[in-house]
Amino acid sequence: MNNVSLGSGLVGKSWAMLFASGGHQVRLYDSDPAALKLAVAEVHSKLKSLEESGDLKNSSQFSAEKQGRLIMGNENTFRLTS
Numbered sequence: 001m002n003n004v005s006l007g008s009g010l011v012g013k014s015w016a017m018l019f020a021s022g023g024h025q026v027r028l029y030d031s032d033p034a035a036l037k038l039a040v041a042e043v044h045s046k047l048k049s050l051e052e053s054g055d056l057k058n059s060s061q062f063s064a065e066k067q068g069r070l071i072m073g074n075e076n077t078f079r080l081t082s
Helices: 010-021 033-053 064-069
Strands: 003-007 025-029 071-074
Touching: 003 010, 010 025, 010 033, 010 064, 010 071, 025 033, 033 064, 033 071, 064 071
Parallel strands: 003 025, 025 071
Antiparallel strands: none
16 A cells, blocks of 8 residues: 555646545645545545445455545645755
8 A cells, every 4th residue: 555645726636636535645735734634524424425436446455434434634735845
């Protein structure tokens, strides 16, 4: 299992779901704690919705609940330095 770190915007949330469907642990980052909490909740809600509609990627191996457990928020930001 690999670890992936992503921003919590639209693209980051989409990649998070894709990586989680392959069993990878994902940490979403955002400098705004409220935005981060909302992003994680949105991802978990979307995973459940996809599972209910039969469109969840790799659902035979990883349920929405299992994929959701692989996606976490992290308020610690990292900085790029030169």
